[in-house]
Amino acid sequence: MLNSTLELVVDKKTNPNVWKVDFFGNLDSYSLQTKKKEILDYIDLVEPATLLFDFTGLNFINSESIGLVLHISEKLAEKNKKLVLIGAKKNVFQVLDVIGAFELIQHYKSYDDFLRNQGNANQAN
């Protein structure tokens, strides 16, 4: 049986331009009951322009959680900020891909890929 717990670890200091939130466990109906408010709060709390959800440690995501992630992305976009996903495992990636979530949210294989992309974008500017 799946372990229906979810831990969130926030890193605000390593990169001043990004708030990185690491997800460990499962995003399902059980964990969402306790963590939904905390996750939604990032919409208002995030200071830099980019909020990054690191899904390297995420084992499972259900449709309701996908809806939540998309909602956060939409709300951040209204504030000229963005949500980025990194490191989704194969099963999580597939579910997000099938739904079409990557039409709205960028995904990078790793944090280094994201940083490299940011570096290239800064150079272009």
Place this chain on the structure above:
Amino acid sequence: MLIRPTKKIYWNLLMVSLFAIAMALFLKFVLQIEFWPWQWVIVAFIGYFAAVILIYLINVSWPFKVVLDQVKALLTGRKYKKILTKRTDEIGIFAHFFNEVTTDLEKVTVDLEESKKVSGELKTAGQLQKELIPALAPTIEGFDIAVKNRSAEELGGDNLDFIKVGNSTYFYVGDVTGHGVPAAIVMTMVNTLINTFAEIYDTAYDVVVQTNRRLKTRIRATMFMSMLMLKWNGLTKKMTYVGCGHEHLIVYKARTGLVEATVSGGIALGMLADNSKIVKEKDVPLETGDVIVLYTDGITEARNMNGEMFGLERLKQVVALYAGQGDAQRIIQSIAKDFSKYVEEHVQEDDVTLIVIKKLSEGEEGRSSVDQKQARWTDENAVDKAETLPTEKAAV
């Protein structure tokens, strides 16, 4: 039943003893009645025990009977009363306990009645929703169609319909975020919108784009619906599909015996205000004997007792095994039987929907069936000789 006497009773007994002695002295010295000493002792003892019994009856037996009578009334379903007492001894504790239990019981009874009422309303809503899912799939010349659907709760989030408009028929299967009341409402809205726009527009693409546009403004930001829509044009004899972030489109090719699983593409309904640049209508080349399988993720994400998912690969293998054997009804029963055997008694966590569409030869009369009533997805008439795949870890 043993009740330890309280301090009060001891005090009472002492008072009675003193009273007995006082009575004896009164009889001897005031009334001048002569008693032998041993007669005094007997009188005193008799008086003492009489007093004990009287006190026991008044302080213990009678109050206990009062409490016991109310307990009996509660247990036998008769009317009972709260017990008023200021006692703090054993009987007082028993009485207070009885009062607490009956108060809690009354609260629970009210909650149960409310819950029954809500449950009744949900059942009615569930029945209304089931009636939205077609009781019969349309009979389309040249196609065998079979449907199986089972909700995880009273109200489901899986959505399907067949809409015949002129020479065209639309088939769609969809899955709303979550399940229960909110998902059922979204499902009903989508069903209504699709049925309406199918009458107005000529292509599945336009139906999907317009449905999405209206839906986005009316549902919660966290909700969406994945969907795969097929359209059969009876004039051009062409099948097309539009994917909206749904599961793969599975097609069994009779000529080769191979199963193709195509990513349906697009983006789920309700995620973007305008999906017109992302969804596309594509052809599904079909020959006689080919079989299309539409499904929701309740199938592929269902788990067995070891926690292993059924998975897309297993579904493809099962389709490859059975799609060449008989009509759509027989095929769907065989797939359902394999599925049921795999999940065994694992709790159904999501709605499950399966649609099998078999291409018949030109002019052959089609048949159709819809099954959303069976508790388990096995049927007495299912093929017994069909080979069942061994349980193995599904690729995740």
